[in-house]
Amino acid sequence: MSIVSPTPGLRTRPVTRFEPPSLRNIRPLRELARLTQFFDLLKTLSIHRVKVRYKRSRLGILWALLHPLSMMLVFALMFSFIRGAPAQEVPYAVFAYAGLLLWSAFSSGLSSAATALTSHAALVTKVAFPREILPVTYVVAALTDLAIASTALVGMMFWFHVPLTILTLWSVVAVALLALFLVAAGLIVSAVQVRHRDVGLAMPVVLQMWMFATPVLYPLSAARRGLPAALYGLYIANPMAGIVDAFRRSVVLHQHPDSAALAVSALGILVLLPASYIYFKHAERTMADVV
Amino acid sequence: MTPIDVRIDRLGKQYRLGVRRNAGSFWALKEVTFDVPRGTSVGVIGRNGAGKSTLLKVLAGITAPTSGSVTIDGRLAALIEVGSGFHPELTGRENVFLSASILGMRRDEIAAKLPTIVEFAGVERFIDTPVKWYSSGMYVRLGFSIAAHLEPDVLLVDEVLAVGDAEFQVKCLTRIRDLKRQGITTIFISHDLTAVEQLCDTAVLLDKGEVMMIGEPAHVVSEYHRRMTTAATETAEFASIAREGALKITGLTFGGDPSGLQALSARTGDPLVVSVRYAAARQLDPVVFEITYYSSDGKTTIATARTDQGGGVRVLPPGGIIEFVCDPFLLKRGAYYVGVVVREAVTRHVIDWWDGGTNLFVEAGTEVNGQFYMPHTWRVTHAGETTPSRPRVIPNAE
Numbered sequence: 001m002s003i004v005s006p007t008p009g010l011r012t013r014p015v016t017r018f019e020p021p022s023l024r025n026i027r028p029l030r031e032l033a034r035l036t037q038f039f040d041l042l043k044t045l046s047i048h049r050v051k052v053r054y055k056r057s058r059l060g061i062l063w064a065l066l067h068p069l070s071m072m073l074v075f076a077l078m079f080s081f082i083r084g085a086p087a088q089e090v091p092y093a094v095f096a097y098a099g100l101l102l103w104s105a106f107s108s109g110l111s112s113a114a115t116a117l118t119s120h121a122a123l124v125t126k127v128a129f130p131r132e133i134l135p136v137t138y139v140v141a142a143l144t145d146l147a148i149a150s151t152a153l154v155g156m157m158f159w160f161h162v163p164l165t166i167l168t169l170w171s172v173v174a175v176a177l178l179a180l181f182l183v184a185a186g187l188i189v190s191a192v193q194v195r196h197r198d199v200g201l202a203m204p205v206v207l208q209m210w211m212f213a214t215p216v217l218y219p220l221s222a223a224r225r226g227l228p229a230a231l232y233g234l235y236i237a238n239p240m241a242g243i244v245d246a247f248r249r250s251v252v253l254h255q256h257p258d259s260a261a262l263a264v265s266a267l268g269i270l271v272l273l274p275a276s277y278i279y280f281k282h283a284e285r286t287m288a289d290v291v
Numbered sequence: 292m293t294p295i296d297v298r299i300d301r302l303g304k305q306y307r308l309g310v311r312r313n314a315g316s317f318w319a320l321k322e323v324t325f326d327v328p329r330g331t332s333v334g335v336i337g338r339n340g341a342g343k344s345t346l347l348k349v350l351a352g353i354t355a356p357t358s359g360s361v362t363i364d365g366r367l368a369a370l371i372e373v374g375s376g377f378h379p380e381l382t383g384r385e386n387v388f389l390s391a392s393i394l395g396m397r398r399d400e401i402a403a404k405l406p407t408i409v410e411f412a413g414v415e416r417f418i419d420t421p422v423k424w425y426s427s428g429m430y431v432r433l434g435f436s437i438a439a440h441l442e443p444d445v446l447l448v449d450e451v452l453a454v455g456d457a458e459f460q461v462k463c464l465t466r467i468r469d470l471k472r473q474g475i476t477t478i479f480i481s482h483d484l485t486a487v488e489q490l491c492d493t494a495v496l497l498d499k500g501e502v503m504m505i506g507e508p509a510h511v512v513s514e515y516h517r518r519m520t521t522a523a524t525e526t527a528e529f530a531s532i533a534r535e536g537a538l539k540i541t542g543l544t545f546g547g548d549p550s551g552l553q554a555l556s557a558r559t560g561d562p563l564v565v566s567v568r569y570a571a572a573r574q575l576d577p578v579v580f581e582i583t584y585y586s587s588d589g590k591t592t593i594a595t596a597r598t599d600q601g602g603g604v605r606v607l608p609p610g611g612i613i614e615f616v617c618d619p620f621l622l623k624r625g626a627y628y629v630g631v632v633v634r635e636a637v638t639r640h641v642i643d644w645w646d647g648g649t650n651l652f653v654e655a656g657t658e659v660n661g662q663f664y665m666p667h668t669w670r671v672t673h674a675g676e677t678t679p680s681r682p683r684v685i686p687n688a689e
Binding site (some may be wrong): 013014015016017018019020021037038040041044045048052055123124125126127128129285286288289 | 306307348349350351352353354355356357358359360361362363364365366367369378380381385388389392393394395396397398444
């Protein structure tokens with residue numbers, strides 16, 4: 001769909017033209033302009049998503065904390081028994097939690113975004129609205145969980161006397177990149193899932209392998225030491241590597257992020273985001289026929 | 292010159308029949324072309340599978356065309372299955388905001404219209420109750436009310452007139468007339484031919500994805516009926532599937548002349564003879580023949596007639612004809628779908644059935660303002676003196 005003249009006000013008449021789908025007649029900027037009109041829907045649905053997720057559960061919003069916390073406990077206990085925890089200047093519990101915090105936001109955000117369209121088939125086949133709103137609401141919900149779960153990180157840092165420094169501000173960059181990467185990946189997997197349900201089925205396995213290919217439980221420096229140079233280049237091509245490393249270094253290790261890894265992440269995401277949006281808008285035009 | 296609000300140009304929509312690449316495909320819409328000038332209303336009619344819903348989905352922007360184009364001048368709102376954007380756990384109020392924002396309204400616009408929407412739907416007392424506790428009527432009324440207060444430039448309406456109770460339907464029709472008066476362009480997609488005739492300036496007849504006729508609603512509706520009955524004659528002989536082979540229905544005709552070409556039409560209030568021809572391999576005793584009249588979409592049973600008085604009938608080889616005499620025939624003007632079933636009278640076991648897509652078109656004879664014609668007589672009492680009427684329809688001539 002293309003909007004020939006966008007709507008600046010309410011009572012002007014927009015002219016809309018529907019044509020056979022082709023990559024050539026996608027107007028991403030006009031689609032984004034149209035999306036701004038649906039900001040209220042994005043807000044309403046995102047709030048709804050957060051509210052409904054923990055409705056009817058006893059522990060409610062505590063689950064946002066429990067998920068990364070329990071994973072942290074498992075790994076901290078495991079390494080305390082088998083004595084192999086990477087030596088760090090902070091307790092391993094804090095080290096691991098800082099990584100798991102971002103990783104669980106990514107993994108829950110991506111796996112729920114994957115089914116965003118297929119679980120709203122009734123809406124997708126009956127109402128015309130910018131469908132990218134659906135995966136994006138799951139990203140917003142995952143980031144809300146991240147905000148809640150980060151209170152536990154602050155608590156642990158207080159308990160273990162790890163101070164916050166000015167370097168913590170780098171975490172804003174890391175979380176912003178995480179959000180953009182989640183949106184891009186969410187757009188792609190949700191659109192592919194409409195035609196190939198394999199995506200949702202493969203998601204748990206893929207995410208598990210992806211976690212071990214990301215410096216969540218070990219530092220990025222370990223990967224650099226352990227991998228041949230060519231393989232390390234491939235390793236940091238994973239945008240999550242730079243993001244997780246930057247967050248943990250700046251918040252709990254009081255170091256500047258690894259600039260190479262962070263730059264590769266940022267660059268990759270900046271290319272991926274517009275590409276994923278164009279792909280999604282193209283797939284959107286006929287997804288009501290197959291969902 | 293009146294501006295054109297909706298311009299449909301050689302529109303085509305192709306669907307795949309399966310997920311595999313070689314699964315084949317069919318065109319749900321082919322070269323559909325027509326314009327809707329500003330402020331007018333167009334009704335799109337056609338039997339099931341004619342492409343009405345596909346057309347609506349393309350116009351609403353739910354799915355893209357395969358060929359051709361649609362140009363819409365103005366803000367468009369589509370009423371497709373009202374309430375489909377509702378979430379059961381949320382309250383009526385929250386759902387109004389959710390649903391209206393999906394339809395493209397801003398939060399402040401919705402807030403301003405909320406009282407009107409709620410009052411129109413008549414759910415004031417329940418607006419803070421989760422909609423999962425709503426009755427289906429309340430659900431539908433709230434859904435329609437939201438869409439009816441969007442104030443679009445172009446309104447697409449799909450079968451919503453079939454929802455709600457009679458009182459609410461009147462309200463809906465009034466609201467649609469108001470919107471028309473305000474100069475809103477409307478497109479109706481409907482089975483309800485009466486509504487199309489009442490509300491529309493132009494009607495479009497779709498058949499197998501192609502535009503067959505565009506013109507005055509009354510003419511197009513007649514053409515629709517003519518096509519329905521023609522199609523029925525073509526198929527009337529095909530679909531009897533014998534279960535046991537002992538008895539087979541071989542024909543279904545109307546009008547009392549089972550040998551000749553059937554007249555597939557009747558008139559309300561006139562007598563009608565419905566003949567069922569059958570072939571029997573052996574004697575069956577007793578069996579019950581049952582004729583069912585469905586609405587033209589096959590969804591609703593309108594009336595049945597069966598030969599069960601006296602425990603059923605006996606059939607003998609090689610076969611014969613069962614005539615159902617309806618005098619008067621009571622169904623009102625419109626198209627009906629007719630099926631026949633033969634059962635064993637005692638076990639109710641089905642021996643054979645006829646489901647050959649036979650359509651009966653009932654023409655307007657006696658005027659009916661309701662669901663069917665009610666045979667009646669009347670008398671006038673004046674100053675203690677009673678004058679009996681002549682029965683308007685002569686009861687069974689025997």
